[in-house]
Amino acid sequence: MTAHGTPSVPFGAAMRKAHFAFAPHYTPLNHGSYGVAPVPVRRAHEALRAEAEGAADPFIALELHGRLAAQRALAANALNCPDVDDLVFVPNATTASDTVLKNIDWQAGDAVLCYEVVYDALRSGLLWLEEKYGVSIHVVKLAWPIPDDDLVEAMVGAARAINAETRPRRRRVRLAIVDTVVSLPGVRVPFERLVPALQAEGALVLVDGAHGVGHVDIDLAALRPDFFLTNLHKWLFVPRGCAAFYVARGRQGLVRSTLPTSFYFAPKGGKSGGEWAEMFDFTGTNDTTNWLCVEAALDFRTNVCGGDAAIKAYCYSVAQASGAAAAKILGTEVMDVAGSCLRDCCFANVRLPLEVGAGKIEPENAGKVTGWLKATGYRESGMYFQTILYRGAWWWRISGMIYVEVEDFERGAEVLRDLCVRAQKGEFLEAA
Template sequence: MGEALNTQMGEVFLDDQRIPFGKEMLKQFLFDSKFKNLNHGSFGCFPRVIRDKQQKYREACEFQPDPFIRYQYPKLLDKSRAAVAKVLNAPVETVVYVPNATTGVNTVIRNIVWNTDKKDEVLYFSTAYGSCAKTIEYISEVHGSLVESREINLTYPIEDEDLLTRFKDAIKASRASGKRPRLAMFDTVSSLPGVRMPFESLTTICKEEGILSLVDGAHGIGHLALDLSALDPDFFTTNAHKWFFVPRGCAILYVPERNQPLMRSTVPTSHGYVAKTGSSFRNPLPPNNKSEFVNNFEFVGTIDNTNYLVAPDAIEFREKVCGGEKAIMEYCHKLAKEGGKAVAKILGTRIMDNSTETLTKDCCLVNVLLPLEISPSKVGGKNCIDPGNQAIATEWMQEELIEDFNTFMPIYFFEGQWWTRLSGQIYLEPSDFEWAGAALKAICERAGRGEFLNVAKKV
């Protein structure tokens, strides 16, 4: 038991255990030797040593379930929260764990008490992550006319100043229609397309306009240098399992103390909830002196949350094996952008960026235009696909990349064109992007010849 619960830093790694990025670092991860992981941004991954540490916690729980879950787990969780709070430069009492960023967004939106004068609006961008945008749609549906949504359409490439202008214009339009822009949700880095958003300026505008800011930082910790005390959003959620090498699913929800009274319940509601009218149902877990907010999120139903406990070990891996956050981010940002350009050169296309290159600045994701045309007729020298086959062709290409190339790259149709999104990560190197370019070129040529139609006919 003692060995399994030993959480002192340094028990896993030596003081000097740096490993070069690229193929040497790849050995630290659990991928099949034939699989090339170019889509880190969707589900992340974690080193073998973190897997082993999590297993120790699982074993400790199985040795003595009640003592571990009721008494040891809360202490370990507090240490873990303190570790990630330091990385985010946030007070530890403002940081709790949730399973994923979608849960974080749902927790915030479902806890807001909408005004009864039927004027509240939630603002969000057309590139919002689907599940989060659907949460806004759901709230509007359930609450009827109490709260409505206002989508801000984005077309790419777009300059940051133009995006901010559209945001300000949406606020003005909301008020001009007699509505109250109550909350705005926006990304740090959007999903598809995978581009950096000016979330710092958007947060500032929300403060100036008296609007609650909800930052979907799914691509946040481990991806961007974050300082939540300086940013000071009203709500911020970020996945630790995407870029921070923590096992799935693990995310952080940051709520400054001024807004914690608004977060009445977890999703789902559990033992930590305290009804304003009092409750005859007691909390069966040991009492503590933590804030109502922290206590609320400490235990949310019985589930394996040992992944929350290994965040300090992931931090240690990143520091001692990788050389620290700055080294990791600099490598991944540069690899994504230069690797994307190399792929675009092979394909004869371009990456998605604006004139000031802010879409790819400090970003581990890159979007590359595919050499495919949407056209009802063939065009000489072009890979053409009929508009009616757009969805079928897209899914076929993704599946064929798995079947024939042992990889996965998100392919999506956006603003009349096909794009792919690639991820920069410390276990990849430039040659992997050159390989990706050749694979994409081959799959686009096959799609242009209509190979996907043969599969569709068989189905």
């Protein structure tokens, strides 16, 4: 066991070699998208799968419920969730958000409030909601980087304006959506301020914490959202896919069914507490042995990495230092603005030296560049660059993690610099 705060081997390339199993040709610069399980956690998962295959009946029918309860308790503790039965496991964040959208009893005049960088899968769920039930989706047009005060003021102001509308009919914000950390561009949101401010306007608040546990500090007892979701397979090191889904006790009657609706649905009314949590334990014969790996992931974080604080401190520092180094190589800048918490996370966004316009990259072709950068970077250099075209500029999202170091991102920036020169000359069109 390592001393508290001290990893058993240094973070960076040494940790990557000692405890992860990446392909030899691959430099992992994009932890934020899918996460990865360390080798000791993978071994624990493999043992669980072997146990399940060795005696499936007792494993699933007799033991799974109790085992899941123990793992849920560990996840609840990591999130400071006061009652374990307010938190359940689902396959991923999208399943959790879709469970909310498909369970609320939507009424005429209901509106959903969000900003334009809401996660794409959740955006698709909102489009379905609009199509199916005619729910009004109100997207607040905000350009990042933005000061926290301006963000909160814009969201609250939009909620008040919607709630004040009477023509052609009375409207209300039924649900508001905020993030802990936005996916693309990778920015932290002042969710601790937004949740109570939007609840004060009468909205239910769904916090998309896909980039939450293991990444930024989460205190559900203090935050008190109506709904909260977070992937355990991204920053906590649980094998894919596993997410925690929290519903406040007073809101559990709204979420009456799982996705898919399964054995424990109550057709005559909603459940709460232990009965509500039980609905999510078994929704069919998917392999959920990875849900039993929370303990193994936490043991790795404590005994190999020196604890949660040490991990977060390194991931933050390597992201910010790498962002600065990459911006210097690329001759650009890191996304930032005064009065914002956007960089208080394990991401950094570096602008790429690409220009859109006449005689440069034509606007109608701009969308092709991002895919070309990703495919070509991986094919030629074993590096996958998570880039986005956002409001007329390309940004590279850098993910800080315990198995990378600044030198990895410096090499990545040099590769990207060459790719940008080639893209500016139109090579991405030749590939297409």
